[in-house]
Amino acid sequence: MEEWKCPKCGENKPLTEDFWIRNNKASTGFTTSNCKICSNAYYRNYYRNRYKRNKAKALNDRLDEPFYNAALKDEVKRLVDSTKPITSIYQEI
Numbered sequence: 001m002e003e004w005k006c007p008k009c010g011e012n013k014p015l016t017e018d019f020w021i022r023n024n025k026a027s028t029g030f031t032t033s034n035c036k037i038c039s040n041a042y043y044r045n046y047y048r049n050r051y052k053r054n055k056a057k058a059l060n061d062r063l064d065e066p067f068y069n070a071a072l073k074d075e076v077k078r079l080v081d082s083t084k085p086i087t088s089i090y091q092e093i
Contacts, residue, residue, distance in 0.1 A: 008038035009034075020035060
């Protein structure tokens with residue numbers, strides 16, 4: 001069975017639907033980019049980061065309204081300026 005090397009993780013994986021994303025336009029029928037595991041991890045992280053960024057932006061936009069207090073401003077500052085990994089912030093939200 002033919003194997004391909006994933007450019008992201010560097011592992012050789014069999015050329016099956018279990019490890020590669022189908023692409024009927026390609027000559028082999030599979031994408032030549034990252035394997036399914038690496039692609040799923042990338043998109044999972046992308047959407048989590050997008051969620052965090054959008055939530056922080058929405059909170060930041062509301063700070064202009066007069067009825068929000070200093071505690072909310074501190075929370076927004078913590079979310080935006082945090083150096084924690086995305087997984088720990090995502091769990092706190």
